[in-house]
Amino acid sequence: MNDYWSMLFVFVLASFIGLGVIRRVSRLLYTPLMSLTNAISAIAVVGSLIVAGSDYPPTIRFLGAVALFASVTNIVSGFLITDRMLKMFKPKQQEPGEKV
Amino acid sequence: MIQVAVQLAYVAATALFILSLHWMNDPKTGRRSVFAGMSAMLLAIAATWIQPQILHHGWILLAILAGFLVGVPLSRVPLTAVPQRTALSHAFGGLAAGLVGVAKYFLWLGEGAEHLTTFRMIAIIAEVLLGFVTFTGSLVAAGKLQEIKWIPQRPVTYPLQNVGNIGLLVLAVALGIALILFPAESWSHLAFLAVVGLSLLFGVLLVVPIGGADMPTVISILNSYAGLSAVAMGFVLDNKLLITAGALDGSSGLILSIIMCRAMNRSFTNVLFGAFGQVQKAQAVGPQKEYRAETIEGASQILELASSVVIVPGYGMAVARAQHKVRELYAQLTKRGITVKFAIHPVAGRMPGHMNVLLAETDIPYTDLVEMSEINPDLPRADVALVIGANDVVNPAARSDKQSPIYGMPIIDADKAKTVFVIKRGRGLGFAGIENELYFQDQTWMLFGDAKEVVGALVKELAGESGVH
Numbered sequence: 001m002n003d004y005w006s007m008l009f010v011f012v013l014a015s016f017i018g019l020g021v022i023r024r025v026s027r028l029l030y031t032p033l034m035s036l037t038n039a040i041s042a043i044a045v046v047g048s049l050i051v052a053g054s055d056y057p058p059t060i061r062f063l064g065a066v067a068l069f070a071s072v073t074n075i076v077s078g079f080l081i082t083d084r085m086l087k088m089f090k091p092k093q094q095e096p097g098e099k100v
Numbered sequence: 101m102i103q104v105a106v107q108l109a110y111v112a113a114t115a116l117f118i119l120s121l122h123w124m125n126d127p128k129t130g131r132r133s134v135f136a137g138m139s140a141m142l143l144a145i146a147a148t149w150i151q152p153q154i155l156h157h158g159w160i161l162l163a164i165l166a167g168f169l170v171g172v173p174l175s176r177v178p179l180t181a182v183p184q185r186t187a188l189s190h191a192f193g194g195l196a197a198g199l200v201g202v203a204k205y206f207l208w209l210g211e212g213a214e215h216l217t218t219f220r221m222i223a224i225i226a227e228v229l230l231g232f233v234t235f236t237g238s239l240v241a242a243g244k245l246q247e248i249k250w251i252p253q254r255p256v257t258y259p260l261q262n263v264g265n266i267g268l269l270v271l272a273v274a275l276g277i278a279l280i281l282f283p284a285e286s287w288s289h290l291a292f293l294a295v296v297g298l299s300l301l302f303g304v305l306l307v308v309p310i311g312g313a314d315m316p317t318v319i320s321i322l323n324s325y326a327g328l329s330a331v332a333m334g335f336v337l338d339n340k341l342l343i344t345a346g347a348l349d350g351s352s353g354l355i356l357s358i359i360m361c362r363a364m365n366r367s368f369t370n371v372l373f374g375a376f377g378q379v380q381k382a383q384a385v386g387p388q389k390e391y392r393a394e395t396i397e398g399a400s401q402i403l404e405l406a407s408s409v410v411i412v413p414g415y416g417m418a419v420a421r422a423q424h425k426v427r428e429l430y431a432q433l434t435k436r437g438i439t440v441k442f443a444i445h446p447v448a449g450r451m452p453g454h455m456n457v458l459l460a461e462t463d464i465p466y467t468d469l470v471e472m473s474e475i476n477p478d479l480p481r482a483d484v485a486l487v488i489g490a491n492d493v494v495n496p497a498a499r500s501d502k503q504s505p506i507y508g509m510p511i512i513d514a515d516k517a518k519t520v521f522v523i524k525r526g527r528g529l530g531f532a533g534i535e536n537e538l539y540f541q542d543q544t545w546m547l548f549g550d551a552k553e554v555v556g557a558l559v560k561e562l563a564g565e566s567g568v569h
Contacts, residue, residue, distance in 0.1 A: 004219050007335055007343060014344040017118060018351030024125045027446075027471050028460075030356060030453030031182060033124050034323055038189045040117055040137055041330045041349035044196040046148045047337045051203045052163060053154035057210065063203040065159040067196040072167025073174065074189045074196075079138050080175035081185065085457050086130035092465035 032085040039078025045071035102150065109147035110341040116140035117345050121352070127466050144341060179461050180418050183315065183450040187242035190322045194234025197329035198296070201227035204336050205292055213284035220336060221283045225276040227332035228292075229299050234325040236303030241318055244307075245450055255311035265305050272298035310371070312415075313492070315450045317360040317371045324353025356452050363446035363472075365498075365508035394545035396554070399521055400561040406483035408439040410475060412514050413455050414448050416489015416525060420551035426488065427462035429555050432562040441468050443475040443485075443512045445493035476513045485517035487538075489525075489551045495536045520544040523554045 025033050048071050051064030120136035123129040148154070177185050201224050208215035243251035275295050279288060310318050327349025334342030361368060403409060411430075417423060433440045442464070448455045456469050479485065487494055494514040497504040514520055515538045522539055524546060538544060547554050 003338060007338070007340065010340045010343050011331060011334075011347055014347035015351050018121070018348040019355060021118060021121045021348075022352045022355045025121070026125055026127060026130075027444075028127055028453065028456045028466050028469060029124050029130060031186075031451060031457045032130065032453070033121075033352060034186055034319070034356065034452065035182075035189070036120065036124065036133060036137060037323065037327065037349040037352040038186065038193065039141070040120065040345050041193055041327045042196070043113075043117075043141070043144060043342055043345035044193065044200065044330050044333055045141070046144055046339060046342060047200045047333045048163075048196055049145065049148045049154065049160060050151075050337065051200055051207075053149070053156050053160050055153070055155050056203075056207055060203045060207050061156060061159060063199045065163045067199040067203075068160060068163035069166045069170075070192040070196040070199075072164050073171040074192050075141055076168050076171025077174035077185070078171075078189060079134055079141075080172065081177075081182070082137075083131060083134040084175065085179070085182075085460075086127070086134065088457070088460040088463075089127035089130060089466045090460070090463065091128070092467045 028089065029086070032082045035078050035085070036082045039075050039082065042071045042074035042078060045075060102152065106147045106151060109143045110339075113140040113144045113147075113341055114344045116143070117348060121348060179457055180421060181246070182457060183319065183454060184242045184245035186451060187238045187245055187319055187322065190319070190326045191235050191238035191242060193326035194231045194238060194322075194329055196231070197227050197326075197333050198231030198235055198299075200333055201231060201336065202292075202296065206289070209284060209289060216283035218280060221280040223332050223335035225280060225295065227329055227336055228296060229272060229276065230325050230329035230332060232296055232299035233303040233306065234322055234329055236300045237307045237318075238303075238322050238326075240304055240307040241310075241315065241322065244310075244312065245315060252308070256308050261305075261309060265302065268298060268302050268305065272302060312450065313447070314364075314371050316447045316452050316454075317357055317364070317366075317368075319451045320353050320356035320360050321368070321371075322353070324350050324357060327351070327353055360447055360452060363510060365506075365510070391539060391546045391548075392544070394521065394547055396547070396557045396561050399545065399547055400558050402519055402521075403433065403438075403484055403486075403558070404436065404562065406433075406438055406519075408441075408478075408482050409433055409484045409486060410441050410443050410479060410482045410514070410517065412443045412445075412485060412487045412490050412494055412512050413459065414445075414488065414490025414493060415450060415454075416491075416523075417551050418449055418454065418458055418489070420489060420525075422488065422550075422552035422555050423458045423462050425552050425555040425559060426459070427464055428559045429562070430464055430468075432559055441470050441475060441478070443472060443479075443514070444469055445472050445490070445512050448490060448493055472510065472512050479513040480516045482517040483519060485514040485520045487514055487520065487522040488555065489523065491524075491536055494538055496538055497536070514538060515541060515544075518543060521547055523547045523549070523551050525550060 048064050048068035052061050052068045116136045117140050120133045123133040174185055205224050272295055275291050279291055327346045330346030331343050334346055430440050444455050460466055492506055494512050496515045498506045498509040498511045520543055
């Protein structure tokens, strides 16, 4: 019973950390930010894995396996495309000291 | 023993996820973000997989393999297709959450009603609602962005739309509450499936009325929902790592939605229930004004004589895939010692940051991509503002005309530059269906044609001249 409360605490604290951190993200990087957070929220992979791999009835494990597929797709494509985009952002070469 | 290792791994993963987002505050440290995020994810997966309760590995391996087979190609799409890829991945995220919710409900229902505690039922209902609404809503958004033929691009409106949609949502929530109170009656599983069905339907109906220009906001809101559905899954599975990572994603989507709404001077409810397309017809058409067209030669001469040029890119640049030609123009102008900056409106394009990614891909240094509020003070001193495929974000009516549907929206002050060139595909109106006074100002000259061709012609002209002199 107590654990519900600790889960709510974690949720509230994590949300505020999220708001604080995201607010400082560079405006240039909103598109990669979205694909990165997408990959991060594919942490649903953890839940899918448990449902797909535990000793449950096959129909339930099947639902878990489909969820696992969806999550892994997001992890793979999310991180790869974020990296691809971030690689493209280069500062000016000639004047490295120039202020933004 | 193994539980200690698992929990330690989860704690480490949480810290790495936060660091990952923290490093996104500067393009210089950006790539570290991906490394941190990936390490966290691998750690979390490994820690989950080694748990003794995981007995069946065949389907897991199969699902992971399939995920790679679909995920790798999805990460290689051209950057103009990034908005629809993003929408698609929100759909996947929602689907995963929804399916796990369904699986857990039927599992616990089968094992005995005592497992379906009130707390768990609240979490499952939230997970299923958010998950499936995100799933179909994002699929429709992805379809609109991909311009699939049978999904209408324009805002779709029909009588009693909002009443119907809200009624549907109320019905789904009411059924959900009934389930929370009576999770294991003889009719409960049917009610549960009805909640699933209504959520799927509501997702479609929520996004169908929304037009392309509102996509940056819609994608951000769906991003937030996808995160929140992962949070709900965390509550269902009693897993704090899921709650943390989901909350990070949820708050990211929330902040982006707020920024997008502010950049359009609209509220959430207005975007979701406003169906932007329908109000604008009231605009009285004044006397037909004359466009003044300029030739490529004339425009390139003026560009050459300028000392500072501000380029305002819009969705039209992305549609015409003109960004590489724009890069050549940038090179031609900077070669002559002309200062060239790009003025980026927060909602230019189809998702937050869309223009930045397209231009960065062409090797334009990110230091020359300037955000609206920073560039506006410089525009009165700019010799030339070159508008490429942007319309509403440079419409001065947003500042002055109280009747205008975009009144109050912050805009890029292109009209204050000494000379304005507008590259425009046709003579039609913009998305919002309103005349743009900017086009008829004394210092404005139109360059009609496809953005890629016009910019290409300008580059050719400038390159040719530099050869002669």
